[in-house]
Amino acid sequence: MTKQVVILGGGTxxxxxxxxxxxxxxxxxxxxxxxxxxSHVYQPGLLFVPFGLAHPEDIVRSRxxxxxxxxxxxxxxxxxxxxxxxxxxxxxxxxxxxxxxxxATGAVLTPEExxxxxxxxxxxxxFTFYSPEGAAALExxxxxxxxxxLVVNVVDMPIKCPVAPLEFxxxxxxxxxxxxxxxxIDLVYVTPLDGAFTKPVASQRLAGLLQEKDIELVTEFxxxxxxxxxxxxxxYDEREVPFDLGVxxxxxxxxxxxxxxxxxxxxxxxxxxxxxxxxxxxxPNVFAIGDAxxxxxxxxxxxxxxxxxxxxxxxxxxxxxEDLDASYDGHANCFIETGFHKALLIxxxxxTEPLPGHFPASVGMPLLKESRMNHLGKxxxxxxxxxxxxxxxxxxxIGADMPSAGKQTETAH
Ligand SMILES: Cc1cc2nc3c(=O)[nH]c(=O)nc-3n(C[C@H](O)[C@H](O)[C@H](O)COP(=O)(O)OP(=O)(O)OC[C@H]3O[C@@H](n4cnc5c(N)ncnc54)[C@H](O)[C@@H]3O)c2cc1C
Numbered sequence: 001m002t003k004q005v006v007i008l009g010g011g012t013x014x015x016x017x018x019x020x021x022x023x024x025x026x027x028x029x030x031x032x033x034x035x036x037x038x039s040h041v042y043q044p045g046l047l048f049v050p051f052g053l054a055h056p057e058d059i060v061r062s063r064x065x066x067x068x069x070x071x072x073x074x075x076x077x078x079x080x081x082x083x084x085x086x087x088x089x090x091x092x093x094x095x096x097x098x099x100x101x102x103x104a105t106g107a108v109l110t111p112e113e114x115x116x117x118x119x120x121x122x123x124x125x126x127f128t129f130y131s132p133e134g135a136a137a138l139e140x141x142x143x144x145x146x147x148x149x150l151v152v153n154v155v156d157m158p159i160k161c162p163v164a165p166l167e168f169x170x171x172x173x174x175x176x177x178x179x180x181x182x183x184x185i186d187l188v189y190v191t192p193l194d195g196a197f198t199k200p201v202a203s204q205r206l207a208g209l210l211q212e213k214d215i216e217l218v219t220e221f222x223x224x225x226x227x228x229x230x231x232x233x234x235x236y237d238e239r240e241v242p243f244d245l246g247v248x249x250x251x252x253x254x255x256x257x258x259x260x261x262x263x264x265x266x267x268x269x270x271x272x273x274x275x276x277x278x279x280x281x282x283x284p285n286v287f288a289i290g291d292a293x294x295x296x297x298x299x300x301x302x303x304x305x306x307x308x309x310x311x312x313x314x315x316x317x318x319x320x321x322e323d324l325d326a327s328y329d330g331h332a333n334c335f336i337e338t339g340f341h342k343a344l345l346i347x348x349x350x351x352t353e354p355l356p357g358h359f360p361a362s363v364g365m366p367l368l369k370e371s372r373m374n375h376l377g378k379x380x381x382x383x384x385x386x387x388x389x390x391x392x393x394x395x396x397x398i399g400a401d402m403p404s405a406g407k408q409t410e411t412a413h
Pocket of ligand 1: 008009010011012013014034035036037042043044045046047076077078079104105106107129130131160161164255256257289290291292299300301302303304333334335
């Protein structure tokens with residue numbers, strides 16, 4: 001009998017998962033991907049848009065066309081999931097029955113959750129580069145910014161790609177130096193964390209880079225309000241940070257429909273899963289991948305990619321009635337653009353924090369060290385994304401398990 005596998009979300013995880021599954025599952029398994037639009041954004045490219053290094057149209061492609069033949073694409077908004085009847089309800093009133101469900105609906109920005117953020121001044125004096133519209137609007141604001149305080153603020157974690165706001169600071173330093181106005185601009189990075197980043201060795205290295213580039217670091221700042229008119233962040237502890245131009249990363253949550261689907265999500269609408277198998281806690285025939293899950297890994301495309309291998313294996317095993325593979329180790333891998341055509345690379349998992357050394361083995365890309373090779377890796381990644389990662393092909397030397405061969409475990413603190 002034909003089995004129905006329904007994949008909610010046709011972004012990074014939904015697309016690579018569907019394409020891999022289509023190759024590996026027999027034809028009597030029917031695959032349907034649901035997404036609300038037909039614009040697949042290469043989100044890492046959003047970082048470059050404000051600096052004129054990429055244009056929104058260069059980083060968007062048709063979602064439908066990224067899916068291989070033999071996969072049905074349904075363009076409609078998801079209203080809710082009924083776990084009892086194993087049915088997905090779409091906004092147009094139609095339904096999709098499933099034998100196995102994969103949640104890949106990512107994370108959404110919720111600026112409305114922070115008082116004042118989307119009020120007066122939003123997209124005039126306060127911007128975000130986390131959406132195509134925001135990144136494009138910020139390009140104009142940066143081009144005319146010649147003096148004053150530029151403040152970059154992460155309201156709270158979790159956010160997608162937690163290093164992207166730091167990369168923004170480093171690129172802003174480069175951009176203003178190139179324009180010979182850096183001396184008249186103060187750059188400030190305001191974070192709720194107690195350091196520049198979550199992982200101690202990387203945090204120390206990144207704080208050092210902020211200092212080298214004369215970027216002020218404000219830590220443990222929990223933003224309670226953004227006053228776009230007056231130009232100030234107000235913390236819950238009543239500290240204030242003034243700005244002339246604010247770049248804010250709003251709070252994130254899982255997709256709204258998760259909250260309308262009894263039993264599926266947590267308080268933030270993320271989907272609790274087993275962190276090694278990606279099977280949901282809600283029901284054995286529901287799995288999740290990427291930013292939509294609650295796994296204690298970064299919300300990153302690299303994580304989504306590595307999870308994909310385990311997810312596909314487990315979907316096959318579940319449909320065959322076999323035990324699941326519990327091998328996802330939290331592997332994450334990120335290039336961190338540092339300006340002046342250089343980047344750092346970090347590679348880590350649930351157990352091992354980012355360490356110096358080389359990736360993927362003792363001869364390879366330098367870890368936690370600025371290099372041009374890493375910058376070229378970051379730029380080339382867009383090609384890999386469309387041509388290898390989304391089609392569900394393996395990228396040579398980059399697998400789901402974190403390699404430890406090139407890492408220096410004796411770290412220089
Ligand atoms: C500025 C920025 C820079 C980044 N840089 C990097 C980087 O350098 N490296 C890296 O690894 N990662 C980076 N990321 C993160 C990376 O893009 C994401 O982690 C990745 O895309 C997650 O994939 P996903 O499939 O979970 O979610 P997404 O790719 O976001 O897909 C979710 C899909 O679900 C759909 N959806 C949601 N709700 C509904 C609904 N109700 N009905 C129908 N469809 C719905 C959405 O339309 C979307 O297509 C960056 C992200 C940003 C914003």
